[in-house]
Amino acid sequence: MSENISMIDGHLQVPDFPVISYIEGDGVGQDIWPAVRSILDAAVAKAYAGKRRIDWQEALAGEKAIRQTGQALPEQTLSAIRENLIAIKGPLGTPVGQGRRSLNVALRQELDLFACVRPVRYFKGVPSPLKEPEKTDITIFRENTEDIYAGIEWEVGSPEVKKVINFLQGEMGVQKIRFPETSAIGIKPISREGSQRLIRSAIDYALKNGLKTVTLVHKGNIQKFTEGGFRKWGYELAQQDYAQELADGRLVINDIIADNFLQQILLHPENFQVVALTNLNGDYASDALAAQVGGIGISPGANINYQTGQAIFEATHGTAPDIAGQNKANPCSMLLSAVMMLDYLGWKQAADQIRLAVEATIQAKKVTADFAPAMGVEALSTSDFAQKVIDKL
Numbered sequence: 291m292s293e294n295i296s297m298i299d300g301h302l303q304v305p306d307f308p309v310i311s312y313i314e315g316d317g318v319g320q321d322i323w324p325a326v327r328s329i330l331d332a333a334v335a336k337a338y339a340g341k342r343r344i345d346w347q348e349a350l351a352g353e354k355a356i357r358q359t360g361q362a363l364p365e366q367t368l369s370a371i372r373e374n375l376i377a378i379k380g381p382l383g384t385p386v387g388q389g390r391r392s393l394n395v396a397l398r399q400e401l402d403l404f405a406c407v408r409p410v411r412y413f414k415g416v417p418s419p420l421k422e423p424e425k426t427d428i429t430i431f432r433e434n435t436e437d438i439y440a441g442i443e444w445e446v447g448s449p450e451v452k453k454v455i456n457f458l459q460g461e462m463g464v465q466k467i468r469f470p471e472t473s474a475i476g477i478k479p480i481s482r483e484g485s486q487r488l489i490r491s492a493i494d495y496a497l498k499n500g501l502k503t504v505t506l507v508h509k510g511n512i513q514k515f516t517e518g519g520f521r522k523w524g525y526e527l528a529q530q531d532y533a534q535e536l537a538d539g540r541l542v543i544n545d546i547i548a549d550n551f552l553q554q555i556l557l558h559p560e561n562f563q564v565v566a567l568t569n570l571n572g573d574y575a576s577d578a579l580a581a582q583v584g585g586i587g588i589s590p591g592a593n594i595n596y597q598t599g600q601a602i603f604e605a606t607h608g609t610a611p612d613i614a615g616q617n618k619a620n621p622c623s624m625l626l627s628a629v630m631m632l633d634y635l636g637w638k639q640a641a642d643q644i645r646l647a648v649e650a651t652i653q654a655k656k657v658t659a660d661f662a663p664a665m666g667v668e669a670l671s672t673s674d675f676a677q678k679v680i681d682k683l
Contacts, residue, residue: 292345295375295635297599302375304635306342311349311371315380317609318619319352323380325621325676329644330628332680337640347374351393352382363393368400376635377602378628383609394604395441398434401600403593404484405491406432408576408606409630415653416584417664426559426582429501431492432572433520434593436484439569443476451475480516480568482523489524491596492566493532497541504528506545507567507575520568521545552578580606587619587660590626592634601634603627613659617671620658622648625679647682651675 293305314323327346334342349367356362371377382393397403408430412423420426444451454475458464467473489506496504506525510518528536528543535541546554548571554561555578567575580589591606605624613619625648632641651657655667656678662669670678 294373295599297375300597302599302634302636304637306338307345308376308635309345309347309374310631311347311367311374311377313349313351313367313377313379313382314354315605315609316352316354316383317381317611317614319380319382319605319609320615321617321619321672322605322621322624325672326378326625326628328676329621329625329647329679329683330632330640333640333644333647333683334632334637336683337637337643342637349377351379351397363396363400368397371397371401371602372600375599375601376631378624378631379602379604380624381605381607381609383611395439397602398593399440401593401595401602402435402598403595403600403602404433404435405488405594405596406430406434406572406576406591407495407594407630408432408579408589408591410576410579410583410589412583413588413649413652415649415655415665416588417661418582418584420556420582423583426555426579428555428559428562428579429495429564430572430576430579431488431495431564431566432576433484433488433567433569435569436479436481437516437569438476438478440477440479442479444474446472446474478513478516480519482519485520485523485568486527487597489520489527489566490531491594492564493528493541493543494596496564497535501563502540503542503544503563505551505562505565506543507548507551507565507571508545509548509568509571511547517548517568517571524566548575551575555579555582576606585660586623588622588626590623590630592627592630594634601631603631603634617673618659618669619672620660621672621676643683644679647679650682651678654678 292307292309295308296303349370351363351367355364411427455470492504506521508517508521510521532541580586586607589606592603594601604627607623629641629644655665658675659669
């Protein structure tokens, strides 16, 4: 009988037949979600001989939600995910420069999913621009709820922006707005609490997985009180709450300027294990690192609140409307995010089986259209690739 996952005394309680929400997603979501679901169901059935099963419950968001409810993110969807605790979703589209705000950001903020977690590793056989992509094995912890993604901004020429500029110039003595008459203004909140709960999650993850080094990535040389605060509060947290781990060498905390980090992940990626970043820097770094191991089409991600247990596992790429509905898309980003979900549930046997099957399928050069030309092979459809993975389980 299906039951809800719960969080009790800081520990996730997962029944054998949990209810998990899924959001199909826009664009290629219609192609990749059925493929991912088929692999997940096959792996769980095989690993646990029918004694465990996921009860999937659809939640609407994006274009499908607008068609059926008139809203891009219905309250019923938020309520269902809160009740089920765990969800998986495909890509959701966001208009550039106009229209509604990002639904991805809205979900993170509404559910307070403060940690964007992206493990970046290389699967043998995947085409990569690097000579030694296997040296890249880095887990990103990106703060998800603050920074410029808080969405506090005012459009150029609006009454609101004029009021903000008048306040800054008249009340705060700001003289550095070069063109006040034609400026839009945005606000960048970075808090001690928001920074430390993210950095704590990164440190706990490192210790749990036998990793020693946590690197704080920031732009504190320029933004001394926001990005600089992130760095300062990270060191304070480590010294206060992880003094023993620091003393006995199980934990090393260091930091690096964001632009130098983007150089060093190309030159010496092996020097980094777990990295904690503010929201915007984390966005840049996530995609840059994904490119090093073959692209965002194979990069997993999750948005997690480690205090409540709430989590959404997601495809990290866009909606790719040019190939939507054509059964061409690579499902690996969403699939490997689902593997992260299985790990999070404690269903490691099923997770490991999928990882091994994906790697074996790629090594056999059974790949979708994004990888096939570089490997000199004929491309598989999304559904055919999924079947090859199932065959390898």
